[in-house]
Amino acid sequence: MATRKKVFYILLILSPLAFIFLSLFVGRYPLSISSIVNILICKITANPCNLPDQYNSIVWEIRMPRAILGALVGGALAISGASFQGLFRNPLVSSGLLGVSSGAGFGAALAILLFSSTSYTYVFAFFFGGLAVLASYLIGRTYNTTPAIMLVLGGVIVSSVFSALISFAKYVADPYNQLPTIVYWLMGSLATARYHDIVIGGIPMAAGISGLIAIRWRINVLSMGDKEARSLGIDTVVNKGIVIACATLATAGAVCVSGIIGWVGLVMPHIGRMLVGNDNKVLIPASLSLGACFLIFVDNLGRLITGSEIPLGILTALVGGPFFVYLLKKTKGGGW
Amino acid sequence: MLEVIDASFSYERMDVFKNINFRVNEGEIFCIVGPNGCGKTTLLDCLLGILRLKRGEILLNKRNIKTTSPGETAKQLAYVPQLHEKTFPYSVIDIVLMGRAAHIGLFSAPSSRDVAVAEEALELVGLTSFKDRPYTQLSGGEAQLVLLARALAQKTKMIIMDEPTAHLDFKNELTVLETIVQLVSKTGLSIIMATHFPNHAFYFENNSIDISVALMSRMTFSAVGSPSEILSEDNLKSIYSINAKVVSHRMDNDSELRQIIPISTVA
Numbered sequence: 001m002a003t004r005k006k007v008f009y010i011l012l013i014l015s016p017l018a019f020i021f022l023s024l025f026v027g028r029y030p031l032s033i034s035s036i037v038n039i040l041i042c043k044i045t046a047n048p049c050n051l052p053d054q055y056n057s058i059v060w061e062i063r064m065p066r067a068i069l070g071a072l073v074g075g076a077l078a079i080s081g082a083s084f085q086g087l088f089r090n091p092l093v094s095s096g097l098l099g100v101s102s103g104a105g106f107g108a109a110l111a112i113l114l115f116s117s118t119s120y121t122y123v124f125a126f127f128f129g130g131l132a133v134l135a136s137y138l139i140g141r142t143y144n145t146t147p148a149i150m151l152v153l154g155g156v157i158v159s160s161v162f163s164a165l166i167s168f169a170k171y172v173a174d175p176y177n178q179l180p181t182i183v184y185w186l187m188g189s190l191a192t193a194r195y196h197d198i199v200i201g202g203i204p205m206a207a208g209i210s211g212l213i214a215i216r217w218r219i220n221v222l223s224m225g226d227k228e229a230r231s232l233g234i235d236t237v238v239n240k241g242i243v244i245a246c247a248t249l250a251t252a253g254a255v256c257v258s259g260i261i262g263w264v265g266l267v268m269p270h271i272g273r274m275l276v277g278n279d280n281k282v283l284i285p286a287s288l289s290l291g292a293c294f295l296i297f298v299d300n301l302g303r304l305i306t307g308s309e310i311p312l313g314i315l316t317a318l319v320g321g322p323f324f325v326y327l328l329k330k331t332k333g334g335g336w
Numbered sequence: 337m338l339e340v341i342d343a344s345f346s347y348e349r350m351d352v353f354k355n356i357n358f359r360v361n362e363g364e365i366f367c368i369v370g371p372n373g374c375g376k377t378t379l380l381d382c383l384l385g386i387l388r389l390k391r392g393e394i395l396l397n398k399r400n401i402k403t404t405s406p407g408e409t410a411k412q413l414a415y416v417p418q419l420h421e422k423t424f425p426y427s428v429i430d431i432v433l434m435g436r437a438a439h440i441g442l443f444s445a446p447s448s449r450d451v452a453v454a455e456e457a458l459e460l461v462g463l464t465s466f467k468d469r470p471y472t473q474l475s476g477g478e479a480q481l482v483l484l485a486r487a488l489a490q491k492t493k494m495i496i497m498d499e500p501t502a503h504l505d506f507k508n509e510l511t512v513l514e515t516i517v518q519l520v521s522k523t524g525l526s527i528i529m530a531t532h533f534p535n536h537a538f539y540f541e542n543n544s545i546d547i548s549v550a551l552m553s554r555m556t557f558s559a560v561g562s563p564s565e566i567l568s569e570d571n572l573k574s575i576y577s578i579n580a581k582v583v584s585h586r587m588d589n590d591s592e593l594r595q596i597i598p599i600s601t602v603a
Contacts, residue, residue: 089423214443221437223424228417231384232490233410233438278424281445 008276012285016071016292023067026300028307029058066193069201069257070299071292073190074264076205076254078291079284080247081265082272083212086219086280087243088148091273095251095265098155098244102162103132104255109169109182121185122200122256129252132158137244146240147226187311188261190299201257208250209288215242216284223280263316264291267324274327294320337362337494337526338383338413343392345375345382352378353555356392358548362493363524365516365545367537369567370552371576376530379552380496383528385409410438414487416497419479425470428482432457435489450489457488461515477508481515488519497529501536517543534572537563538594542587551575567596577602 025036035051039059042049049056080095088097096102107128111120139154140146166186173179218239221229226236251265272286295312298319302310337360344354353375360366368376381387383394385401394401396412414435432454433446440446446454458464461481466474471482480500487495500516501509513536519525521543531537540547541563549567550560553575559566572580579599584592 086424091424217440217445218437218442220426220430221434224434225420227381227384227386228415228420229437230386230406231410231413231415231417231496232434232486233407235406239442273424278426279430 008282009285012289015289016075016296019293019296020064020067020071023070023296023300024059024063027058027063027303031055031058061194065195065198066190066299067296069193069198070190070296072198072202072205073254073258073261074268074295075288075292076209076250077261077265078268078272078287078294079209079212080251081291082269082280082284082287083216083219083243083247084265085269086223087240088152089223089225090148090152091270092266093152094262095247096159096260096262097152098136098248099132099158099162100129100248100251101255101260101262102159102166104129104252105186105260106132106162106165106169108185108256108259109166109173112178112181112185113169113173125256126204126252128162129255130248132162133244133248133252145226146237184311185259186313188259188313188316189309189311190258190295191303191309193257197257201253204249204253208246208248208253211242211246212250212284213288215239215246217281219243219280219284259311259313261295261312261316263313263320264295267320268294271324271327337397338528339393339395339398340383341393341395343379343382343394344390345378345387346390351555353552354391355556358550358557358560360494360526360528360548361546362526363520363546364526365520365540365547366526366528367534367540367547367549367563368528368530368552369532369534369537369549369575372532374552375555376552377498380415380498380528380530383496384413384415407438410490410492412492412494414490414492414495416480416483416487416495416500418499418502419476422472422479425472427468428463428471428474429454429458429467431471431482432485432489435486438490453491454485454489457485458482460488460519461485475508477504477511480504480508480512484512484515493524494526494528497527499531500529501531501533513539516540517545520545534563534567535595537567538596542591542593564594567594572596573602 025033035055036059038051039049039056043060077095084093084095084097085091104125107124108121111124136151136154136158139157140151142150170179170182173182218234221232221234222236222239229236268291269283269287272283272290276282276286298315299312301319302312302315339359340356343356345352356379368379370376378387382389385404385406388402396404396409401409433450436446436450436453440450458467461484463478463481463485466478471479474482501512504512516527517540520527537547537549547563548560549563550557551566551571558575559571567582569580569582572578578601581597581599582594583597584594587593
């Protein structure tokens with residue numbers, strides 16, 4: 001039992017690393033396997049390579065950061081989704097439940113309208129994503145408690161307000177220049193990923209992910225509902241606050257560097273449930289790992305299929321949907 | 337152990353109960369009986385510290401519940417809810433382990449010691465073989481026993497139960513009652529329970545458990561005492577507005593089991 005557990009956790013850590021490694025070999029630019037291996041060996045041994053600099057930068061400056069960012073974003077979305085499903089006692093919610101995605105979408109659209117530099121997009125997306133969740137939380141807070149149904153209602157209201165604002169931003173945007181940028185951003189992409197994206201988005205994502213991993217077992221208790229969780233000895237307001245704050249940090253960090261990528265936060269936790277069960281102690285890390293692998297996989301697919309990259313938001317659903325149905329049929333849903 | 341002094345509660349402008357006084361000692365069952373909507377569950381929520389009294393005090397081991405944190409309360413007082421809506425198909429052992437929450441740090445998970453405590457609790461309710469079954473696939477009686485095991489895993493000296501046998505068939509009902517009798521007589525546990533079945537009080541009395549019954553009606557306790565003296569035909573008529581007979585059956589061991597037979601509503 002103990003060794004099985006160890007193997008499982010090692011697998012969880014190794015799989016995303018394997019996906020990152022393998023994705024270095026995938027791309028439109030034809031690089032032979034041997035030259036990629038050479039480039040990697042040169043870097044590790046710190047020797048100069050006798051290959052074109054261009055090759056080196058394709059592997060290290062383009063493919064590598066893109067794969068790492070994909071892993072972070074996929075993992076962050078999936079782990080937040082899994083946490084929210086437990087917290088809200090509802091298997092149908094995703095990381096965007098409290099409006100973080102639509103808030104971030106509006107922030108990005110606003111930044112695209114106001115400034116020509118893309119660096120504001122990050123800041124605005126992150127800020128408005130957080131603001132949206134805060135608004136949902138304040139709407140959902142009655143007296144001193146935060147009942148799940150009120151929070152969900154708050155999320156629905158805030159999401160629809162920000163969706164309307166996104167539409168408004170599209171409506172007033174310059175249709176030749178700004179509008180396509182907004183639309184493309186909203187569909188999600190990792191195409192422009194560089195190391196600085198990893199730094200900017202990675203800090204909140206890493207913070208949120210670590211927080212959720214640390215508190216993961218308590219999500220089991222919170223999923224029993226406020227009254228029972230409290231009688232089991234948990235301060236529900238504090239614990240819910242921590243989970244919501246961490247999930248928001250992780251999701252906002254992801255959205256601000258990748259745009260809106262749906263589906264991962266809803267479906268990866270479910271695939272996790274089918275594979276490892278519902279105990280959040282195991283499910284939360286499993287979702288993280290699955291989300292990371294899935295997004296790298298879909299991103300690689302996206303850049304292989306056509307010359308002009310298909311946005312991620314489209315592909316996650318197209319690939320994830322059939323895969324989900326397959327698993328559902330195979331595991332018979334796992335006890336629902 | 338638990339002392340309630342002049343307790344009153346109201347929602348906004350609607351009074352729910354007032355001037356309630358009682359105390360529950362070690363190894364005692366305290367049964368709260370009363371018609372639908374008389375405020376039993378609200379009173380239990382106050383005892384658990386989930387709702388705050390409007391007036392009066394609740395002392396748990398001499399300490400005011402108002403100033404006790406949820407974690408501290410949960411180490412002294414466990415709660416078995418009515419059958420609740422099940423969401424995720426957790427395994428039975430995962431459910432029981434949640435009883436350890438008050439003993440586990442904010443950022444930790446159950447240790448092997450916690451697992452041992454949970455397994456022991458499952459054994460006490462006789463469900464060891466159910467450990468890995470999905471909780472959502474249990475019958476009502478089994479699920480109720482699992483929730484009882486979860487409360488036992490909290491390792492408290494007192495458990496509050498809200499209608500522990502609601503929705504159960506005869507056998508499951510008796511299983512729950514027998515388990516309660518076992519626990520109280522063996523471990524000196526105290527139990528406060530709200531119930532719609534005053535006959536349970538007779539059942540406990542017949543099993544020579546130290547039991548008090550409180551009749552709750554018209555926003556307060558109208559009578560408190562032993563089942564035989566309190567659950568009389570007159571009292572039942574007054575709080576439930578029914579005509580009832582209290583009959584007595586001589587058991588094989590020569591003890592007498594009393595039972596209430598409801599006959600008709602009072603016009």
